[in-house]
Amino acid sequence: MEPIKSFTKGEELRSFLFLSVVMAPVLAVMIVGGYGFMVWMFQLLAGPPGS
Structure with a gap:
């Protein structure tokens, strides 16, 4: 077994x-962008709200 570095x-x-400077903002953009894409796709298939 190797010693713990x-x-x-x-x-x-x-x-x-x-x-904190690279990964957190990248993850935040990916999560918000993914959510926006999901809403856009849902509205593309189901129609706009209230229709």
Whole structure:
């Protein structure tokens, strides 16, 4: 079994910045865009609200 690798402060900071500056906004855009696409597709098939 290999010993557990401990991360340095620099690696931890880099990982945190990547997750908070890159991944969080990308995930937010993907989730909102996916929801908007689902609503658009539903309205394309079912018609606009109130019709």
